[in-house]
Amino acid sequence: MRTPARFGPAAIALLTSTVLVATSGRYGYHRDELYFRAAGLHPAFGYVDQPPLTPLLARVGSELFGDSPTGLRVLPALTVGLVVLLAGVIARELGGGPGAQALASAATAVSGFPLAIGHMLSTDTLGLLSWTALSWLLIRALRDGGTRWLPVGLVAGIGLQNKYLIAALLAALTVGLLITGPRTVARDRWLWLAVLLAVAVWAPNLVWQALHGWPQLRMVGVISGGGTGFSTPRWSFLPYQLVLYGLLLTPIWLAGWWRLARDPALVRQRCFAVGFVVLFVALIAANGKAYYATGIYPLLLGAGADPVLRWFSSARSRRIVIGTALTLTTAVNAYLFLPLVPADRLAGSPIPAVNPTAAETVGWPEFAATLSAAYRSLPPDQRASTVVLGNNYGEAGAVDRFRSEFELPAAFSGQNSYHGWGPPPESATGVLAVRVPEPTLRRWFASVTSVAHIDNRVGLDNDEQGQVVWLCQGRNAPWTTIWPQLRRVG
Numbered sequence: 001m002r003t004p005a006r007f008g009p010a011a012i013a014l015l016t017s018t019v020l021v022a023t024s025g026r027y028g029y030h031r032d033e034l035y036f037r038a039a040g041l042h043p044a045f046g047y048v049d050q051p052p053l054t055p056l057l058a059r060v061g062s063e064l065f066g067d068s069p070t071g072l073r074v075l076p077a078l079t080v081g082l083v084v085l086l087a088g089v090i091a092r093e094l095g096g097g098p099g100a101q102a103l104a105s106a107a108t109a110v111s112g113f114p115l116a117i118g119h120m121l122s123t124d125t126l127g128l129l130s131w132t133a134l135s136w137l138l139i140r141a142l143r144d145g146g147t148r149w150l151p152v153g154l155v156a157g158i159g160l161q162n163k164y165l166i167a168a169l170l171a172a173l174t175v176g177l178l179i180t181g182p183r184t185v186a187r188d189r190w191l192w193l194a195v196l197l198a199v200a201v202w203a204p205n206l207v208w209q210a211l212h213g214w215p216q217l218r219m220v221g222v223i224s225g226g227g228t229g230f231s232t233p234r235w236s237f238l239p240y241q242l243v244l245y246g247l248l249l250t251p252i253w254l255a256g257w258w259r260l261a262r263d264p265a266l267v268r269q270r271c272f273a274v275g276f277v278v279l280f281v282a283l284i285a286a287n288g289k290a291y292y293a294t295g296i297y298p299l300l301l302g303a304g305a306d307p308v309l310r311w312f313s314s315a316r317s318r319r320i321v322i323g324t325a326l327t328l329t330t331a332v333n334a335y336l337f338l339p340l341v342p343a344d345r346l347a348g349s350p351i352p353a354v355n356p357t358a359a360e361t362v363g364w365p366e367f368a369a370t371l372s373a374a375y376r377s378l379p380p381d382q383r384a385s386t387v388v389l390g391n392n393y394g395e396a397g398a399v400d401r402f403r404s405e406f407e408l409p410a411a412f413s414g415q416n417s418y419h420g421w422g423p424p425p426e427s428a429t430g431v432l433a434v435r436v437p438e439p440t441l442r443r444w445f446a447s448v449t450s451v452a453h454i455d456n457r458v459g460l461d462n463d464e465q466g467q468v469v470w471l472c473q474g475r476n477a478p479w480t481t482i483w484p485q486l487r488r489v490g
Helices: 005-024 031-040 054-065 069-093 098-109 112-118 123-144 144-161 168-181 183-185 190-212 215-224 232-245 247-262 264-269 271-285 290-311 315-337 342-350 362-376 393-402 414-419 438-444 479-486
Strands: 386-390 411-413 432-435 445-453 468-475
Touching: 005 069, 005 112, 031 054, 031 069, 031 393, 031 414, 054 069, 054 123, 069 123, 069 290, 098 247, 098 290, 098 315, 112 123, 112 290, 112 315, 123 144, 123 264, 123 271, 123 290, 144 168, 144 190, 168 183, 168 264, 168 271, 168 290, 183 190, 215 271, 215 432, 232 247, 232 271, 232 290, 247 264, 247 271, 247 290, 247 315, 247 479, 271 290, 290 315, 362 386, 362 393, 362 432, 362 445, 362 468, 386 393, 393 411, 393 414, 411 414, 414 445, 432 445, 438 445, 438 468
Parallel strands: 386 411, 386 432
Antiparallel strands: 432 468, 445 468
16 A cells, blocks of 8 residues: 555645645736736747747636736646656655655745746746756656657757756756766767757747847847846855755755765766756856756755655654754745735835845736826827837836726837837827836937826835836837837846
């Protein structure tokens, strides 16, 4: 008879997804979700700043579960549940028993980064799943070879259709394989068939990038230069790893790295230990964001769970130490990364400083209502010739999302793919502009007047709070001249 412990990873995964769905509607949309929603309504094989898979999932989620924050977040919640399950599967693949499998899944489930990305739609959500699934499949392929390589190629191709960062993992593991072996895998024809499969799956996006001048390369340059959100100094990259998965869980993943590096039974998987170091060095050198390497941690937690359990001399000490670590990590990370604190209390909490994403999920209906009031105050003939111009894709996406609830005109922005969905029609002689610099607006409009200020009603400091809404009239140049100057990648 199977013991209940064998069902641990599945039960923990189900509980994780349930909690994420249950809390998904407590705050509003994140600006990236508003952008993905809009991109999903403009289907393509690629976008300026990303491959097509996450916008496609935004469209699918909205169609299946409703055009709401919860509707967008059902699939991310299920995705993180699969990551939790796979962490336990990896522990089993590496020889861990039921207890190690449950520990690996539990440690993954309560970690900060999975909780943070599990209650919002993000390229990082599917990225975490693709990295974890790829790690599991590579463990099997390195051990058994043959047709085991084909799923590796399929998952790699799908991962590349979501976010190119998975190529960094593959490159780092290739370096690890060259250093530690087994180099004989290069003679396995199934490996090369897997490479061809990955390229074939990725090909539509590659063609799109080539036809559009490789805009992703420009995006990589902006990220490396620190020109996007969540960019941090190079020195903070390593310390930040302790926050992303929880300080008290650090011994587990460190034990996992050490085991992969030293355990004779895992010699065919030693490339993961070297690849982990190579990946870190490369990301720090490229000024990558601190969370870019987080997809490797479910593997490390899966590898480290068994030795951590064996370190304790008695079941009682094991329960006390591990139970305390998991309980405290759960409490801290749930507070910081789940939308549990009411929105009107966020401003007085440490949450926005640690988890800036939370602040960007509050105030979008109020933002739309403010613009609507300014728009409705215009005479009817001026309304017909006025559009909204947002400085970023979140502001334009919020107007597009709430047009059915508030009286609002069409929205445009020069950022990323929104630029390609413009310019406004020549009949639009006026704009309501948000966060576009006043001197810039005065170059193109005879009249620029402050008509409102954005207020999220809870005193929470975010990008839009307190910003001026400008009414710009008397356009003095054609949009074909103005629009190229508004293009911005970031």
